[in-house]
Amino acid sequence: MEAPVKSWPVQDAKARFSEMLDTCLKEGPQVITKRGAEAAVLVPVKDWRRLERAAKPGLKELLLTDVARGELSVPQRGGSRRRAPRNLVPW
Numbered sequence: 001m002e003a004p005v006k007s008w009p010v011q012d013a014k015a016r017f018s019e020m021l022d023t024c025l026k027e028g029p030q031v032i033t034k035r036g037a038e039a040a041v042l043v044p045v046k047d048w049r050r051l052e053r054a055a056k057p058g059l060k061e062l063l064l065t066d067v068a069r070g071e072l073s074v075p076q077r078g079g080s081r082r083r084a085p086r087n088l089v090p091w
Helices: 010-015 017-027 045-055 059-064
Strands: 006-009 030-034 037-042
Touching: 006 010, 006 017, 010 017, 010 030, 017 030, 017 037
Parallel strands: 006 030
Antiparallel strands: 030 037
């Protein structure tokens, strides 16, 4: 079972940032509250990198997915006609 995440009021987080950072590195994410409501989370860099990787699919996953990621607007071919050549006057 995971230990409960410690919560820090913003005033304490500011005044005791070094202690909050040490606790984060030893125990994991730390929640910062503002007026009693959760406002932010301080997480160790290794956890942040893992979350970033999990949030973004890699090129392989994008290529193997059968779900379109966006619309591709391709104009119809042959719709535009070439301009007629201008009559060139010899000098």
